[in-house]
Amino acid sequence: MGERVGPLIPNEAKKRLIQVVGAENYDDTKAGRLVYSYDATPQFQSLPDAVIAPRNTKEVAEIAKICNEYRIPIVPRGSGTNLCAGTCPVEGGIVLLFNHMNRILEIDEENLTATVQPGVVTLDLAKAVEEKGLFYPPDPGSMKISTIGGNISENSGGLRGLKYGVTRDYVLGLEVVLANGDVVRTGGKLAKDVAGYDLTRLFVGSEGTLGIVTEATLKLIPMPETKQTMLALYQDLEAAARSVSKIIANKIIPATLEFLDQPTLEVVEDFARIGLPTNVKAVLLIEQDGPKEVVERDMKKMADICRAEQAVSVQLAGSEEEAEALRTARRAALSALARLKPTTILEDATVPRSEIAKMVKAINEIAEKYQLKICTFGHAGDGNLHPTCPTDARNREEMERVERAFEEIFAKAIELGGTITGEHGVGVMKAPYLEWKLGPAGIAAMKAVKQALDPNNIMNPGKVFAKSTRKRVVVTR
C-alpha cells in the first residue's frame, strides 16, 4: 500500500523489514496503524509508524536487528488488554504482533509442562491442558482474550492468585529476543536450576522493555479433584472486608476470594442477568478446590466465619454452570462499570490483606471527600483492590478531582504497606509513582539492567521509567 513511511522508519529500513516478513505482514496504512494506537487503558492513544506480524523467532530476531540499527522503537503487543498504556507506542516505531505465533507447541504430561508461542490466548491454553486433566492456574479477568506473552510480560494475576500465585509462579523457561537480535533461552523444564542469575524472573513482568518473548515453557499442575463456589452477602462493606482477613487468619487459603461492592454488583447484574443480589452493600465470591473432604470442610468453616462477621446470607452455587456464571460475572466487572459513564478510570491498589478493611474504608472516605462515585471490587484475598471511577473525560473539572482522589488512594496504599499496582503493571500510567515504591536506588538498579540489555532504548520506550517526576494518573494523550 502506497509509499507512506512513518517519520521513524527510513525507506531503506522499511525495505529490509518487508524482505524479512513479506509485504502482507507489514502494514503502514493509516487505518492499519490507528487500530494499534490504543489498548484497554482509557485516554491514551498514539500512532505507531508501522505494524509488523512476524511468523517465527528468526524473523523477530531480524526485525530487532534492523530496528536496533535504525533506532526504531519496538512495542510488542498481545491483545492490547493491559491497563497501563503498555502497548501504546508513545514514541512511535513499530508494533509487533503475535497473530502468527499462536501455537501450543507441546503439552508434556510427564514433566507437567506446556511450551507455547507468545500469541496463545490464555483461555485456549487453559482448555487444552484441562482436556488432559491438567491445570494452568493463572486466570486474569481478561483470560478469554489476553495472550500468554502479555500475561508473562505483565506478570498477570487472577481470581486464583491467592492460593495459586500469579503468572510468574508458572513460568519455567523463556526464549527471548534481545534488542540487538540475540536470542537467549532461560530456564527450561527443570524443577530445580540455580545456574546463574534467574533471567526468567527478570523478564517476567518486564513489560516488553527488556526483550521480546518468543516462546515460553510453563508449569502445569494436576487438576484439583473438585471445587465449590459460594456467595456471601453483606449489608456492611467493612464487615465483608473483615471477613477476608478473618478467613486468612484462620489459616484457610481459598482458591478465590473476590470482593464486589454494591455499585459494581448492579452493573454486573445489568450485563450478566444471573440474579445477583443488588440490594446488599457488598458480596464476597468464595471458591475452594482440592480433595472433596478438604473443600467441604473449608467451605463450611468459611461460611461460619462470614456469618459471624454479619453476612446476611451465605449461598452455595448449586451447579458448575451456576458457579461459572458467577465467575464470568466477576470477570466482566471492569467493563460492565463502563456502562455508567463514558470514561472508566480503574486503579490497582494493593495492600497486605490484613489491611483490606482499612483500605476499603479509606477509599470510601476519599470518594466522599472529592464527591466522586468510586466503585470497588477486586481480588480481596490477595489484598488487590480495583477502586474504579466512572467519569467523563470531557468534564475537565471532574477529571482533576479524580486525579487528586487517586493520588490520595495510592498514598494510603503505600502508607498501609502496600503498592501502587498489584497486577496491572507500570507502563505509562504508574511510571510517575514508581519511585514512591522503589526509591532512587531501586530505580537506578532497574535502569542499569535496562541499559545493559537495551542500550539504544528501543524496547518499548517510555514505559516503566517516568520521563518527568510529575505525578499523573489520568494523563490525556
Next chain:
Amino acid sequence: MTTKTEQALIQKAFQERMDEDELLNCMRCGFCLPSCPTYIESGQQEAQSPRGRIALMKAVVDGLIEPDEDVERTLSLCLGCRACESVCPSGVRYGHLLEEARDIIAQHKKMPLPVRLIRKFVFAGLFPHQERMRKATALLGWYQRSGLQTLVRKTGLLRLLPASFRQMERVLPDVPTAKEMKNRPHRLTPDGAVKKRVAFFAGCLMDTMFLATNDATLRLLQLAGCEVIIPPSQGCCGALHGHGGEKEMAKELAKRNIAAFEQLDVDYIVTNAGGCGAFLLEYDHLLKDDPQWRERAAVFTAKIKDISEVLVELGFHQLPLRVAPQTVTYQDSCHLRNVMKTATAPRRLLQAIEGVDFREMQDADRCCGSAGIYNLMEPEMSMQILDHKMDMAKQTKATTIVTANPGCLLQMKLGIEREGLAENVRAVHIVDFLLEAAEGAQAEKEGTHLRQTS
C-alpha cells in the same frame, strides 16, 4: 475510490451524526474480539474486530483519520451479525453505530453507475413492492419449471455470472407459482379455543420465495391456539435497506408497517425470520428522531416476538411431535440470537420432538456468513466463514440442519452443496421442521406415512 471531497463530506457527516457517547462507551477491553467471525477469519486483525472498527469510526469523528478506502473496507467486511454486542460488558450498541456509519458512507459516496442502478432497482424498485416481488418470484418459478434452468445449467451459460451468484442460483428453493402466491387469507381461527390473538408479519421474501414456510408458520400458530390476523397493507421490513445504507427508505417502510399493525388488538406480532424480526424490534431506534412516530414505533416493537418464543409460551412442545429418527443440529440466526435474544426456545422445541437426536454444534452462535447480501458482496470472506461452519456441522454428524432465517437457510444449503453432502444432509427452516413433526405425530396416529420436508 472515494475522492477527497467525498471523504470530507463523509467526515463532516460522521461528526454530525455519529453517537459520541456510544463511541466513548467502548472502553476497549477487547472482550468482543473472540466472538467476532471476521476477527477470527482474518487471522486476528484488529482492524477486522469490533474494537478496531469502533476505534476507526471514532478516529474519523475525532479527525485523526480520513474515511479512506481502508476504513471503508473494514466497515464493509463487517457481517453486522452483532455477536459483539451480546458479549460486550459495557453494553456498546455496535449495530447502531455500524448502521449509521454505513448510511453516511452510502449517501455521500458516488458509486459507479451500474452499482447505483442495481441498488436503485433492488432497494426502491423491488423489495418495497410486494406485487413486484411476486412477479420476480414467478419469473424465477418459470425459469425453474420451464426447463430453462436445466438448459442453462447444461450449456454452462451460468459461467457468465460471478461465482457467488452462480452458487446462489443452485440453492434457491423451488418457488411457488403466481397463483399460489395470490390467495392469502387475512384471518385464521385456531384449532380449538383461542389462547392468544396474534398478528403475523409475513415479510416480502418470506411471503413469496418462502411462501410454504409462511403457510407452515400460520398452521403452527393455529395448532398452538392462536387466532391470527394478517394485515394486507404490511410490507417489507426494510432490514436490507437499513443495513445497506438506505436508512431513509427503511424509515418509510417502517412507518408503513407500524400503520398496518397499530389498529389491531393483538398480544403479539409474530415473526419467523430472525433478520426481519430484529429489524422490526428496533423500529423505535430507527425512528428515534421523529417525534410523531417514536411513540407509535415503541408500541409496535413491544409486541414483536419470534414464532419459537410464542410456541414455547403456548406449550406447543408438549403436543405430540414426531419425525423419522435423525440427528439434528441448530444454526442460530445471528439477529434472532443477538438482537431478539431468542436462543433457548428453538432448542427446546427441537428437543421435544420424538425421533430427534439433538446435537449442539460448536460455535452454533457464530454467523454462517450469509448476513443479508454479504455473501454476494464479500464472497471470499463469506465462504471462509461458511467452510468453518460446515466443519462444525459435520462434526455433529447431523443429517438435518435447522435454521430460523431465510438467508441462513440458503447459506446452509450452499454449504451442504459445497461440501458435497447433498445426498445425506438437508437444511430446513425450524417452522417447516416443526410442522413436519406435528404432522408426523398425526400421521402415526392415523397409521399413515411420515412426510419429510426438503
